[in-house]
Amino acid sequence: MNRGPEGRRRPVTIHDVAREAGVSRGTVSRVLNGGHYVSPAAQTAVNNAIRRTGYVVNRHARSLITGRSDSVAFLLTEPQERFFEDPNFNVLLRSCTQELASQDIPLLLMIAGNEDERRRNLRYIQAGHVDGVLLVSSHSGDPVAGELDAAGIPVVACGKPIGQQARISYVAADDRDGARQMVRFLYESGRRRIATVSGPPDTPGGVERLAGYRETLAECGLPVDEALIAAGDYSRASGGRAAEQLLERAPDIDAVFVASDLMADGVLDALARAGRSVPGDVAVGGFDDSPAALAAAPRLTTIRQPFDRISKEMVRMLMARIGGEDPAAVILPTELVRRESA
Amino acid sequence: MNRGPEGRRRPVTIHDVAREAGVSRGTVSRVLNGGHYVSPAAQTAVNNAIRRTGYVVNRHARSLITGRSDSVAFLLTEPQERFFEDPNFNVLLRSCTQELASQDIPLLLMIAGNEDERRRNLRYIQAGHVDGVLLVSSHSGDPVAGELDAAGIPVVACGKPIGQQARISYVAADDRDGARQMVRFLYESGRRRIATVSGPPDTPGGVERLAGYRETLAECGLPVDEALIAAGDYSRASGGRAAEQLLERAPDIDAVFVASDLMADGVLDALARAGRSVPGDVAVGGFDDSPAALAAAPRLTTIRQPFDRISKEMVRMLMARIGGEDPAAVILPTELVRRESA
DNA sequence: CTGAAAGCGCTTACAG
DNA sequence: CTGAAAGCGCTTACAG
The missing domain is CATH 3.40.50.2300 (Response regulator)
Known part of the structure; x- marks a missing residue:
């Protein structure tokens, strides 16, 4: 950063670089923008000049002309x-x-x-x-x-x-396939009364993960029992409320596939309050592999979103x-x- | 937004506004920048023109000349x-x-x-x-x-x-005073073995809240027992670990002032695992009044940071x-x- | 491959 | 109070 006589910063411009490199401003600009139509010699001279002067492009000037903001x-x-x-x-x-x-x-x-x-x-x-x-x-x-x-x-x-x-x-x-993986895993672990807490029906995750749940149950030859389906709004609290509903409607559930880790954390709380052990009495599967999955106790088995x-x-x-x-x-x-x- | 012949957007500039208002570009600019030295008539004409044309300032052009980025x-x-x-x-x-x-x-x-x-x-x-x-x-x-x-x-x-x-x-x-309020509240609720989980010693909250804890204990005529002080790193997990240490060193604690809500949530977990009821056996006070305070169970009594x-x-x-x-x-x-x- | 020149849209002394 | 003009720092046809 150059400083003028009184120590005030005087930003170095393309002009300074051009002078330093012994070329025109146009050439400096060409180097800056990909180096097309520039001789190797000029290229080098400009790059050195940029290094020596500490030049940094003024994005406003550039944006003014290109019409893009680069943000x-x-x-x-x-x-x-x-x-x-x-x-x-x-x-x-x-x-x-x-x-x-x-x-x-x-x-x-x-x-x-x-x-x-x-x-x-x-x-x-x-x-x-x-x-x-x-x-x-x-x-x-x-x-x-x-x-x-x-x-x-x-x-x-x-x-x-x-x-x-x-x-x-x-x-x-792939929401649907993620749901499928989890439900199949639950099934293969021996669970047969698999409930779900879905996300809001106006969200893709709410729709697709529920669809995956239904499909997979069918594939596994399990009936789809509407009493085993409760909806949340992706908040932790809504997960807890959904679990309470589930427990009331179907006390015999042995697994819950929850459409988000945060809601799953709420489910965990509700299950603990109801005296159910996890995963002993009820297995809980989440979705996201968000930091919430690791913060939960027990830590959540979940579907990782990349x-x-x-x-x-x-x-x-x-x-x-x-x-x-x-x-x-x-x-x-x-x-x-x-x-x-x- | 004006559109040119082929439907391409042609941004309206200060020039268009000037023409529309029947004044010079300088006058438009003056209106834009506070309206100093502009007659009421011109002012009005320009404002109307701006409205009619849908003019929006080009920040890049402005920044180029003012030298500020306005971000x-x-x-x-x-x-x-x-x-x-x-x-x-x-x-x-x-x-x-x-x-x-x-x-x-x-x-x-x-x-x-x-x-x-x-x-x-x-x-x-x-x-x-x-x-x-x-x-x-x-x-x-x-x-x-x-x-x-x-x-x-x-x-x-x-x-x-x-x-x-x-x-x-x-x-x-005011970290120190916040700590003071909490510790005094705990004292006035009848607690006498008040522990603390502090934040990291290289943070102001870590230092000041601990200082407030010490001072207030002294003011209340309670001894400062180093066994009642454990440090965390503001993470939930560190709160849990600190609580375990505290419980081991001083099983008779009846209150903990925790330097953040998140750590307090961890303390709550540890206390539950140890079979202590909150606030029955042990009162827990947090700090921040962050969303974590409401998500905790029981909900945290805490110090609100504004x-x-x-x-x-x-x-x-x-x-x-x-x-x-x-x-x-x-x-x-x-x-x-x-x-x-x- | 390179320089001279126009111009992006604005602000701001400078005269009046 | 207002207009004409310079200039912010850059990019990009345009000639060569």
Whole structure:
């Protein structure tokens, strides 16, 4: 960082680099942007000059001319309780930040907990302040995906946006197969009264994991008993309430497949209060392999969602969309992680 | 949003507004920047033109000339386990985002979980891509605050940065007084063998809350028994381990003041495993009033940190710093929240 | 392969 | 109070 006479920082510009390297500004810019049409000699001279001067590109000047901001929004549309409670969001946020950082792209965090915030964030995005958005929201009835798409903003959603006319790219874990793996595992462990706590019916995880549960029961030759199905809203407390219902309607259950680790933790609490041992009396299987699975006691046997890969794919797809590629969907496989609860 | 002949978006510029309003670009700009030296008539004409055209300022062009980016970084330097586990971060992140959004300032999220990431983020920040940084890190030995300050970047830390030569602005809750309130409350409830689980000794909360514990015991005429003091690292698991130590060293404890809600939740688990009832046998007091306090069973009696005000103050102070004001510290009062655990 | 030049959209002295 | 003009730091056709 150069300093002028009075110690004030005078940022070094492309002009300084050009002078230092003995070339024109245009050549410096070409080196900066991939080095096409630049002789090796000039290339070297410029790179050395950049090193010596400590030059860093002024992104505003660049953006002004390219029309891109080289930044991306992470838009979370979720009631704040869930953001506070569910570690999945942190995992996703963390790995997206990391993945973007490795490409030197800053992530603008936007949280829309209510209609007002949704509107404000939408306006900001539509003003072109970001090149695209990573959309995270469990409730896929959310119209925001469609609105962004309609405005021509590249979007990649985490989880399939239900009800959007398939114009939106998304990345999701294979929910149905994950459910299948867990239910089959429970069955093969000898459980025969397998209940489930599903997620909200307006979320892909709520729908698909329940479907996987039903299918697998049928495959195993077990009847599907509606008394064994209770719905939660992905919160820990809702898991506890669902377990209580289940216990009341079917005291003989010997296993529960829960559609999220956080809810499974609530189920564990309810089971303990009811005096049932886990996994002795009742086996409990979760979903996510989130940090909550390890914090639970006993630690949860669960289905791992490959959040790292999910984030990587989301970022990759968003970049592709920004680059003009058509939308696409990526489904990633899940994996059973065996611990103590089942 | 105007569209050109082929439906491509052609962003409306200050030029379009000027033409529409029948004034010069300079006048439009003046209206945009506070309306000084502008006649009411021109003011009105410009505002109408802005409305009609749907004009939104191009921040890059503005930044290029003002030299400010009108954005702020939220830098979290924390091992990722803690970010995943501790809801305090989410609360802070959420309310800072919100506070900044209300001023139309985007928040760039940066997470530094290791040395590499620290370095990269530092470089990014020093390149002037943000106007200032909100620094959140429980471990205040962290040199990043000093490095940023040395580079002339305005910084406001959450919690007192220990070991920094007081040049850094910070906002903190009154940790010592919070501890005092809790210990006194425990004493006045009739408890006499009051233990504590403290935070890490290299964090302000670790130091101050422990100090408050000691002082208050002394004020109450109770001896300070070192066997009643165990340290955690703010994780839930460490709370459990500390409680086990405490129980072993001093089976007769009848209360524990825990320096964070998350650790208190771990203490609750350990107590349950040891067959102690809460608050019957042992009263448990937490600290933070984080979402973890409500998720715990029984729900935690705790000390509320005013996170909303903390965030507001952090943002306000950062803006002041950016505007050239000298550093300052703000200490906010805490409050006892009585629930079931004590 | 390279330089000179235009121009991205804005702000801000500078004259009036 | 207002307009004309310079200039922020960069990229990108355009000639050569």
